[in-house]
Every structure is written in C-alpha cells, then in structure tokens.
Amino acid sequence: xxxxxxxxxYLISGLTNGAIYALIALGFGIIYNATTIINFAQGEMVxxxxxxxxxxxxxxxxxxxxxxxxxxxxxxIGLVFERLALRPVRDPSPISLIIITVGGAVFxxxxxxxxxxxxxxxxxxxxxxxxxxxxxxxxLPQNLWVLGVGALLVLFLEAFLRLTLVxxxxxxxAYNPRAxxxxxxxxxxxxxxxxxxxxxxxxxxxxxxxxxxxxxxDMGTMLGLKGFSAAILGGLGSILGGVLGGLLLGVAESLxxxxxSSGYRDAVAFLILLVALFIRPQGxxxxxx
Amino acid sequence: xxxxxxxxxxxVIMAGLICFGAAGAKAEKKPYVIGGIFSITGPASYLGEPExxxxxxxxxxxxxxxxxKGNPVKVVIYDDEGDVTKARLHAxxxxxxxxxxxxxxxxxxxxxxxxxxxxxxxxxxxxSCAAGIGITSPAKERVWTFKTAQTDAMAVSRIYQYLKQxxxxxxxxxxxxxxxxxxxxxxxxxxxxxxxxQVVAQEVFGEKDTDMTPQLTKIxxxxxxTVICWGTGPAPALVAKNMKQLGVTIPLIQSHGAASRKFIExxxxxxxxxxxxxxxxxxxxxxxxxxxQKAVCQEYDKKYQAQYNKPASSFGGxxxxxxxxxxxxxxxxxxxxxxxxxxxxxxxxxxxxxxxFNMSPEDHNGLTPEAFVMVKIEKGDFKLIE
Numbered sequence: 001x002x003x004x005x006x007x008x009x010y011l012i013s014g015l016t017n018g019a020i021y022a023l024i025a026l027g028f029g030i031i032y033n034a035t036t037i038i039n040f041a042q043g044e045m046v047x048x049x050x051x052x053x054x055x056x057x058x059x060x061x062x063x064x065x066x067x068x069x070x071x072x073x074x075x076x077i078g079l080v081f082e083r084l085a086l087r088p089v090r091d092p093s094p095i096s097l098i099i100i101t102v103g104g105a106v107f108x109x110x111x112x113x114x115x116x117x118x119x120x121x122x123x124x125x126x127x128x129x130x131x132x133x134x135x136x137x138x139x140l141p142q143n144l145w146v147l148g149v150g151a152l153l154v155l156f157l158e159a160f161l162r163l164t165l166v167x168x169x170x171x172x173x174a175y176n177p178r179a180x181x182x183x184x185x186x187x188x189x190x191x192x193x194x195x196x197x198x199x200x201x202x203x204x205x206x207x208x209x210x211x212x213x214x215x216x217x218d219m220g221t222m223l224g225l226k227g228f229s230a231a232i233l234g235g236l237g238s239i240l241g242g243v244l245g246g247l248l249l250g251v252a253e254s255l256x257x258x259x260x261s262s263g264y265r266d267a268v269a270f271l272i273l274l275v276a277l278f279i280r281p282q283g284x285x286x287x288x289x
Numbered sequence: 290x291x292x293x294x295x296x297x298x299x300x301v302i303m304a305g306l307i308c309f310g311a312a313g314a315k316a317e318k319k320p321y322v323i324g325g326i327f328s329i330t331g332p333a334s335y336l337g338e339p340e341x342x343x344x345x346x347x348x349x350x351x352x353x354x355x356x357x358k359g360n361p362v363k364v365v366i367y368d369d370e371g372d373v374t375k376a377r378l379h380a381x382x383x384x385x386x387x388x389x390x391x392x393x394x395x396x397x398x399x400x401x402x403x404x405x406x407x408x409x410x411x412x413x414x415x416x417s418c419a420a421g422i423g424i425t426s427p428a429k430e431r432v433w434t435f436k437t438a439q440t441d442a443m444a445v446s447r448i449y450q451y452l453k454q455x456x457x458x459x460x461x462x463x464x465x466x467x468x469x470x471x472x473x474x475x476x477x478x479x480x481x482x483x484x485x486x487q488v489v490a491q492e493v494f495g496e497k498d499t500d501m502t503p504q505l506t507k508i509x510x511x512x513x514x515t516v517i518c519w520g521t522g523p524a525p526a527l528v529a530k531n532m533k534q535l536g537v538t539i540p541l542i543q544s545h546g547a548a549s550r551k552f553i554e555x556x557x558x559x560x561x562x563x564x565x566x567x568x569x570x571x572x573x574x575x576x577x578x579x580x581x582q583k584a585v586c587q588e589y590d591k592k593y594q595a596q597y598n599k600p601a602s603s604f605g606g607x608x609x610x611x612x613x614x615x616x617x618x619x620x621x622x623x624x625x626x627x628x629x630x631x632x633x634x635x636x637x638x639x640x641x642x643x644x645x646f647n648m649s650p651e652d653h654n655g656l657t658p659e660a661f662v663m664v665k666i667e668k669g670d671f672k673l674i675e
Contacts, residue, residue: 120523213499258503
C-alpha cells in the first residue's frame with residue numbers, strides 16, 4: 001500500500017497528460033496519412049485552441065460556447081494555413097513542406113504573442129474544482145473531462161474514417177493517392193480536410209487541458225514535440241498507435257519524475273523517441289515502411 | 290518597381306540624415322550616453338520589457354527637466370534576447386561604438402556574469418538588474434559592477450526567519466530547473482542549517498512543465514511541514530493548483546518570483562493562504578506611511594501606469610533604481626567613468642523601489658533582507674504578515 005499510493009497518483013497524472021499527447025499525435029497521423037508530411041505547426045494549434053477559447057470565454061462566459069467556438073476558429077486557421085502556406089508551393093516535396101510547417105509554427109507563435117501578449121491566462125474548470133478521492137489518490141473532475149472527451153473524440157474519429165464516405169475517401173488517399181485520384185477522389189480536398197481535422201483535434205486538446213495548465217502563447221512547441229514523440233512511438237498514421245503512444249509517453253514521464261527524479265521528465269520523453277527510432281522506426285503499431 | 294523602391298530608400302536615408310543633422314546642431318552640450326542591455330524579447334521578456342520602458346521613461350523625464358548638469362541624457366538600449374553571446378556583443382558595441390558612460394542591465398544572472406568581465410576590463414560601471422549573488426560578490430573582484438535587484442539569499446533569509454518564528458523546521462523544496470531555481474535551491478540548502486531547518490525533500494520541475502503532481506505526491510509522502518516553491522511564470526501557480534488537487538494541506542511558500550497580482554489571478558482559489566516574500570512595490574498600498582519606500586513605489590507605479598497603461602513590476606523597479614542612482618552619481622561626477630563609479634559606491638540611504646540602498650566598497654548591492662516583506666494571500670489579495 002505504501003508504494004501503491006503514489007503509483008496511482010502518478011498514473012492519473014500520466015494518463016491525463018497522455019490523453020492530450022494522444023490527441024496531438026492523432027493530428028500528426030491524419031496529416032501524415034494524407035500528405036506524408038509531418039506538420040510541425042500541430043502544437044501551435046493546441047495553443048491557439050486554448051487561447052481562442054479563453055478569449056471567447058472572456059467575452060461570453062459560457063464554456064460550451066468557448067469550446068465549440070475555439071475548435072471552430074482553430075479549424076478555420078488550420079484550413080487557411082494549408083491553403084496559404086502549403087498549397088501554393090511550387091515544389092511540393094515533403095522535405096520543403098515540412099520546413100514550411102516549422103516556419104508556420106514560428107509564425108503562428110509570433111502572431112499569438114502579439115495578440116495575447118506573453119502572460120498566461122486561465123480558463124475555469126468545466127465542472128466543479130473539488131478533488132475526488134480515488135483510494136489513496138485524488139483526481140480532479142477536469143482530469144476526467146480530459147480522459148472522457150479525449151476518448152470520445154478518438155471514437156468519433158475512428159467512426160468518421162470507417163463509416164462515412166468522406167472518411168473512406170480520406171483513407172483511400174492515404175493508402176494510394178494515385179488510385180484514389182483515378183476513382184474520382186479529389187486528393188487536394190482531402191489534404192485540406194486533413195488539416196482542418198487535425199487542427200480541430202489539437203484545439204480540443206488545448207481547451208481540455210487549459211483549466212489544468214493555463215494557456216500561454218509558447219505552450220504549443222513542447223506539447224507539439226511530445227505529441228510527435230507519441231506519434232512516432234505508436235506508429236505514424238495509426239489511430240490506435242497514436243492513442244497508445246500518447247498514453248504510454250504520458251505515464252512514462254510521470255513515473256520517471258515521480259520515481260527517479262523530476263528533472264528527467266522531458267529527457268524520458270525524448271529518450272523514448274530515440275529508442276523507438278533506433279529499434280522500431282515504424283512504431284509499435286505502425287505498418288511496414 | 291525596383292528603381293522606385295531604391296528611390297524611396299534613398300529618400301528615407303536623406304530624411305534621416307537631415308533630421309539627425311538638425312538634432313545634432315541643436316544640442317549644445319554633449320549628451321551623457323547611458324547604455325542598456327535587457328532581455329526585451331525571448332523567454333525572459335517579462336523582465337526586459339518593463340526595464341526598457343522604465344529606462345526610456347526616466348530618460349525622457351530627465352531631459353524634460355533639462356538633463357543632468359545641462360547635459361541631455363541619451364539612452365541606447367539593446368535587446369540580448371536572454372542570450373549570452375548577444376549580451377556580450379551588445380556590451381562591446383555600447384563601449385566602443387556608443388561610448389556609454391555606464392551600462393544598465395543585463396536582466397538575467399547568466400548574461401550579467403558574461404558581460405561583467407568586458408565592462409570591468411573597459412573600466413566602465415555596470416549596474417545589473419539580475420538577482421544572482423555572484424554578480425557583485427566577491428566585491429574585491431567586482432570593482433566596476435553594481436546591482437539593484439535583491440539577491441535570492443535575502444528572500445531565503447526572509448522565509449527562514451518566518452519559519453523559525455513559527456517553529457516550522459522541516460521543509461520540502463520544489464524548484465524550477467532554470468538559473469533562478471538553481472540559485473534559489475543553492476541558497477535554500479545553504480542557509481537551512483543556520484536557521485536550524487532541515488530540508489527533507491528536494492524536487493525539481495521544468496519551466497514549461499504543466500503538471501507537478503508527481504513531485505508533490507512524493508513530497509506528500511514525507512514529513513515536511515512546509516513546501517517552498519521557487520519559480521517564475523505560470524509554473525508556481527500550477528504548483529498551487531496541484532497541491533489543492535492532491536489535498537496537501539501544509540502551508541505553501543512561494544519565492545519573490547511569484548509575487549505579482551498575476552499569480553493570484555492564475556492560481557485562482559488555490560492561491561488562498563499562500564505566503565511569499567515580496568518586494569515592496571507589489572504591496573505598497575498596504576505599507577504604513579512611515580515606510581520611506583511607500584512614496585517612491587507609489588510615484589513609480591503612477592508614472593508607469595500613466596505612460597504604459599500597465600501596473601509597474603518589481604523588475605522594472607530594478608531599472609528604476611539603477612537609473613535614479615546613476616542620475617544622482619552623474620550629477621556629482623559628470624562624464625568621468627571613474628568618478629561615476631566612486632559616486633555609485635558612496636550611495637547611502639538611497640530610497641529606491643527595491644529597497645533602501647547603502648553601498649560600500651564591500652557591498653555593491655547595498656540591500657538587506659528587509660527589502661522584502663512577507664505577505665500572505667487572503668481572499669484574492671495580498672496581506673502583510675509580521
């Protein structure tokens with residue numbers, strides 16, 4: 001019991017962070033599937049989601065509206081980003097597109113700094129702020145919101161990709177863009193859709209975690225990198241892999257900072273990324289490369 | 290298109306030259322050049338921005354009054370972005386190109402440490418705005434270096450004095466992994482013995498970390514009677530929130546790095562009951578009228594608010610004190626670096642925003658732990674505690 005009590009607490013903390021990493025990892029995966037590029041601006045979408053929702057909440061203090069509005073705004077930003085920064089590129093080789101996304105991330109962060117300033121902002125928790133006792137550990141209702149809504153979003157995404165025509169078309173583009181084009185699927189539209197979808201997922205993650213972590217203009221970079229590590233760990237492009245990678249990474253971080261030393265938290269995340277790239281570059285659940 | 294662009298450029302350059310020439314012809318006496326190096330952008334911009342604003346504000350004010358001894362004051366401020374290499378480059382530029390009489394800044398301990406060998410060698414006074422105790426000690430080797438920010442050591446003494454009064458002897462410390470936290474941790478562990486305090490847990494968190502429950506869970510498992518958190522930015526507020534989540538009820542003491550209204554706003558209801566040492570600027574309305582610093586803080590805050598529409602911060606206060614002290618020294622010494630240095634060293638009973646300064650050849654900071662007051666947050670506002 002002595003040793004078990006902190007363990008459960010580490011697990012809760014790890015799973016909450018892991019759920020956010022998972023949502024970001026899915027964003028990476030969706031865009032990778034559609035374009036074979038890594039969108040390094042993904043983390044900035046998380047930041048934009050949190051800050052947009054906070055701004056909306058300040059104008060009109062309704063959390064559902066802030067959530068929906070934040071996601072909608074960032075989805076539009078994702079679409080515009082694809083349209084203005086990526087589509088006009090004359091030489092759309094993956095490497096130049098990836099560099100563009102890095103530039104886009106820096107640009108978005110700069111704009112956010114000008115718009116919101118450098119101070120962090122807080123968003124009230126979705127429901128009460130009274131911790132719930134869970135045996136020896138405690139959990140905040142907001143942690144449950146993160147886990148619950150995160151799981152729901154993953155289910156929706158899976159259903160969308162498997163059951164709807166548009167979703168199937170997106171998957172077709174991922175498997176074989178040429179064949180997809182031959183059967184009349186507009187790959188350009190699918191690429192755009194993938195950017196919108198992953199921006200929405202990132203924004204949702206940002207809003208969910210904002211009451212726990214506060215929203216600040218430079219929160220996106222680190223989250224983006226962690227989400228990227230999670231995506232690599234789980235296997236780029238695999239939904240289940242992204243979720244698994246995110247949760248594993250979150251728990252590993254939290255255990256490392258609890259059991260070994262808190263200074264090693266970030267080191268563990270990137271150590272896992274390196275080990276995954278050395279030993280199993282296709283990720284835990286990734287297909288053959 | 291291209292030729293038009295270059296035409297515009299030429300026109301702009303011409304206009305610039307004309308303006309410059311006109312200004313040059315007007316000034317009768319040679320201006321006193323004061324250099325500034327601050328982290329205006331980058332991660333430490335919350336320090337550098339108010340420092341630059343303050344310096345510019347005070348220079349304009351001095352010039353409006355007719356300058357110092359009839360000489361206009363010219364400030365040249367560079368942004369080091371928190372980067373050691375840039376700070377050194379800017380220092381060289383200020384010394385060689387701008388011929389600065391004195392340099393104020395840099396904002397951070399590590400950039401100050403990088404700049405001071407250059408200014409020492411050039412025999413030019415440097416008034417740093419950073420906290421690290423190593424900037425001005427050992428004083429024998431820091432002949433040309435001064436600083437106006439309170440040191441961490443003073444904040445730690447203030448906290449330990451309080452703990453000793455209340456018979457709290459076992460503390461857990463939770464520090465950020467940046468220079469601020471490392472130096473805080475050093476002082477916390479070093480001074481503990483002196484006050485009969487035992488550090489039972491030492492935990493660290495990253496500047497951008499968003500979840501400190503693992504560290505606090507570990508601390509919960511110890512017999513600590515108080516948690517001392519040493520950090521800046523949003524992280525200390527998250528520590529407060531996480532402690533509430535975990536139901537840890539022992540008191541939380543934050544460092545002076547968290548002493549701002551923003552902290553109360555961010556931590557929300559988790560801020561209640563938290564104590565910290567604060568510079569007097571943060572709580573000046575609460576101070577008794579007999580406190581000499583009250584008027585200075587009030588004046589600075591009013592002026593800053595009027596000009597920048599934001600409350601003044603303790604960080605800007607470091608630049609305020611540096612600039613005011615330097616103005617006083619220039620008044621005495623004129624444009625002679627060695628005399629300025631001597632005048633700065635003789636500063637006595639100088640009532641500033643950060644404290645009452647008494648410089649001496651042995652102490653180039655001139656402050657005591659009394660520059661801090663212990664405050665407690667109650668119902669979303671600071672309260673003085675004795």
